[in-house]
Amino acid sequence: MSPPLLEARGISKAFRGAQALSGVDLTLREGEIHALMGENGAGKSTLIKVLTGVHPPDAGTIQWEGRPIQPRTPHEAEGHGISTVYQEVNLVPNLSIADNLLLGRQPTRLGLIRGGEVRRRASASLTRLGLDLDVRAPLGSCSLAVQQMVAIARALDIQARLLILDEPTSSLDEREVATLFSLLGRLKEKGLAILFVTHFLDQVYALADRITVLRNGARVGDYPVAELPRLRLIEAMLGREFHPVSPATDAPRSDSPTPPEAFTPLLEARGLGRSGGMNPVDLSIHPGEILGLSGLLGSGRTETARMLFGVDRPDQGSLRINGAEQEIRSPREGLRLGLAYCAEDRKAEGIIPNLSVRENLILAVQAGRGPLRLMGRAEQETLADHYIRALNIRTASRETPIRNLSGGNQQKVLLARWLALQPKLILLDEPTRGIDVGAKAEIERLVASLRGAGTAVLFISSDLEEMVRNCQRVAVLKDRRKIGELAGADITPSGIMRLIAHHEG
Amino acid sequence: MKDDPTLPRQPRLRAWFPGGSLLWPLAGLGALLLFNLVFATGFFRLELRDGHVYGTLVDILNQGSKAMLLSIGMTLVIASGGVDLSVGSLMAISGAVAATAVAKGTVPFGAAVGAALAAGGFAGLCNGFLVAVVRIQPIVATLILMVAGRGIAMLLTDGQIVTFEHPAFVFLGNGHLAGLPFTLFLVLLSLGATALVMRRTAAGLFLESVGDNERAAALCGISGTRVKLWVYAFSGLCAALAGLVATSNVKAADSSRVGEMMELDAIFAVVVGGTSLTGGRFTLLGSLIGAILIQTLTTTLYNLGLEPAIAPVPKAIVVVGVCLLQSSRFRGELSGWLRSRRAAA
Structure with a gap:
């Protein structure tokens, strides 16, 4: 048997002390659609970024057709034939489809772009994918599915052999998903390896050949789809051993x-x-x-x-x-x-990073009283001290900017903010x-x-x-x-x- | 520039004016004064004539009063995460409103001032509406009045320069109180009142939270829209006050010249003073020091006999220098570089 197209062994990566990946293996073969599954924080994006040269791994090896590679930039990864399409299409909406397809690689004459040639080559590469689009239309005017497919076409145009799709379907409607899937099916027949990340179980079972499940930065397993029923997949993702009934819990x-x-x-x-x-x-x-x-x-x-x-x-x-x-x-x-709502995204919707623990903590109570009736300094400090003690918030002082606290302590300050409202x-x-x-x-x-x-x-x-x-x-x-x-x-x-x-x- | 140990640290004032460290703008100002102490004779000389204090230092404060007034409003706008480019033009509108009213002779002075302030406040509110409700980027939204404002002022004055000799109006920008320029008191009063409102009500806290993380503030029930409407209106009000002073200075409403490029001085003052352009924490005292620093620099260059057309170049260098010093990352890299140089030597 020929060596797998890509074989990653023991990939580890830590960010500022937090272990994002620990000893993860991944094997991809030609003509295989491989689903990468896991809940938030499982390490899917980190793994993809290691494979595409965005983050260098701390440990582990990547073999490409049996030879070790160490991509240091996405550009280098593309040179090997690894192409990535991200969740948010990162193309230029104001340019035409043709320009986007050939961006940075436009054929030129005397330093000027040959518009006709650009359009001709763009149509050709879209036709190869079985897409019939007006390549002169600005990309921004197309549906998200079309934009996604243009991004895929662009990825394939550089002779990609492995196509990585990060949540390709999250913003598509059902018909668009169907179009995308039939395209992926054709690519698979042409011998491409496709690694895709999704949260939709039905899509995994409709499309994938194999599934790799990650949890908390470690690989849970690598299964052929037929051998992994849904219930077991969910269990693998959420982290419970498979027992029909576990008496303990x-x-x-x-x-x-x-x-x-x-x-x-x-x-x-x-x-x-x-x-x-x-x-x-x-x-x-x-x-x-x-x-x-x-x-x-x-x-x-x-x-x-x-x-x-x-x-x-x-x-x-x-x-x-x-x-x-x-x-x-x-x-x-x-x-x-x-009502009080403690939002999921602590950074974007929770903390006011540069304000102190005290100010973050009293903010909702103060907002409820309106701007004119400022809580006295003593009252603010009493309230802050009460919750710092009650919730065991570890902070240098109540005047420390909240961004200097650890995630858990930030979360406790935010809980205190809402609890203070009773x-x-x-x-x-x-x-x-x-x-x-x-x-x-x-x-x-x-x-x-x-x-x-x-x-x-x-x-x-x-x-x-x-x-x-x-x-x-x-x-x-x-x-x-x-x-x-x-x-x-x-x-x-x-x-x-x-x-x-x-x-x- | 090294830490100057003689610089006063004012923990009590800092509690009233939190935000960036005041150390760096003060260090910049100190260095400029030191330069003048060595190279400019008579820079620190003050003399008493007709019961009024005269001297370069007093001139700096008097001349800089317009930028100081503008920087008060600008600080709040920048703290909200925006910027107000229209303040120079709003100065022209305010001056035109007050001068035409006073020139008629029938309008009481108080009403003329009130109308000028109302015009500035209303124009600022329009800026706020464009930014907060229509959600146009602040730089574009305020650019509209920056361009159109002078035209509106011209319409008010029929394209003429309106001169006046009204004693109360002339006093506003040229008069003295207790031997010092009246404008100085105007600045201190405005700054004190603003600081009082910001720190003795929750307005400052709400403003800082909206500027730092608008979405998180919204979940706390703080309306970013309302906060922004207020700060732009207030910035317009400050601009109107600065416009009255500038118009009084020359005893004429010159719509095409008054407040020209002043918006940039105000933004410089705020940034040099230590309030981040990304919004959030602000320091009114820092902006005041920043405005004084800019004016000291302008006056210093003028005294050196530098042509006004060239003056912006050294000004730019000082602004960049102070901003770099405020960046803790730059300071870290600089000290690392110095250390490695020393180790190599």
Whole structure:
């Protein structure tokens, strides 16, 4: 048997102390479509960036047709025949399709670009892919699928033998996905190796020959698609050994109370949806209840939370808070009704990096009081000190800029920001992502204590064990739709996984 | 430039004016003064004539008062993550409004000043609307009034230079109080009032959080739109005040000349003062020092007999130097380089 096209062995990479990849192997063969799967933070992007020369690996070897290579730049990787198309198409929207295809390689005469020749070559390379497009049209006027295909055509034009696609379908609609897939099928027949990253399970099973699963920077395994049923794939991604029933963690929860159906729910959503965001969803949360939102990445968990808080305005359905019909059109209105939303992306939507721990912590409380009634300095310091002690926030002082804190401590400051509001319902979107184990446990204890205080919690986490430990009820989402709900003793990792795997979208 | 141990460190003032370190603009200013102490005779001489203090230092503060006033508003705009290029033109509008009103002779002076300030504030609000609601990039949005503003001022004055001899108006830019130029008090009053509003209400905190991370601030219920409307309107108000001073200086509303290129001095002052152009933390005191530094430089070059046309070149060099010194990364690389040089020697 000829050597595989690409064989990576023991790839390791750390960023500022955080191990992104540890000893990962990957084997790609000609004429094979290979899916790279894993939840956020599993190391998929890092692996791709190592293969394409964006990041040099700390350890490990890459063999290309049996010979070792060490690409140092994407350009060098392209020289070997490794071409990448990123999630965000990085072409120039104002230029024509033809110009984009040949950008940087345009045929010239006396230093001037030969426009006719550019168009002729561009049409030729598109025709080879079975695409019939007007190459003079500006790229920006084309659909995302077409842009994606132009990016692929450009990648192939440099005689690529391995095509890497990073989430090619995340912004495409169904018909566009079908077009893209038939193109990938033809490329496969021509003997190209294709490595693609996606979060959509159905697409993996429709297209891929093999699957490599990563979790927490390590390789879980490399399987032929036929030998990896969906349930096992989900388990591999989410990190549980495959046992039909695991008695240790699937034991009924000791503290499963009867759902307080008799009381008015604190929040009740009926058919709440947003076109282009989330399909209509029904949800209810009672005071003192922890409702989990579970599902794979891209299933609509964050979209649901953002809709409830008014970040993205829902355009259908109704929402009741304490039995009264409400419309939440902005975070301000959400806050006024006693909601608080701890966003998933700490850096982009959480911390105010250059302000101090104290200022970050009091910000939401102060915003609620309006600009004119500034909290006294003593009051601010008392509040900050209280939460720094209560949540065990490790910071040099309360005046340290929050960007100097570790991720876990930043997260605790943000939780304190929302808790200081004493909200009736707090939406926690991945509150434990990217933080160390100790801080995780502390945050879970905190969530449990909130429940005791009568606060309702909407809890979102990719970690199923965490969902099981913390939630009384779990709503399971798939493909931006709610597909079911589990309560009490039925909440088990395998129960959630089975629901996701067996639900026909 | 090394750390000058004689420079005062003012922890109490710093609490009122947080933001970048004031050390570097002060060091720049100190170096300039030192240069003048050595090379310019009479630079520090002050004399008392008719009960008024005269001298180069007083001139600098008096001349620089317009840039200082502009830099107060500009600091807040830059803290919000934007920039206001229209302030020079708004000075012309304000001057034209006040001068035409005063020249008529029937309008009370207070009403003329009020109208000029209102015009500036309203024009600033228009800037704010374009930036915050229409979401045009600040540099483009304020460019509109920068270009159109002088035309509007010309319309108000019928293209004429409107002169006046109104005593109160003339006093505004030329009068003395307790022996010192009145403009000095105007600047201190404006700065003090602004600092008071920014630090004794939550306005400063909201402004800094919007400038530092607008999306995170929005989730806290702070409206970036509202904050931006306010700061641009306030910048317009400051520009109007500076326009009144400039118009009073020459006892005429010269719409094509007043406040020319002043927007750049104001931006320089803010940046040199230590407020980052990317928004967030701001320091009003730093901007004030920055404005004084720029004016000291201008005056120094003038005293050296440098042609006004050439003066911008050394000015640019000093601005770049102070900005580089503020960058901790540059300082780190510089000291690393010096150390390696010393090790090699």
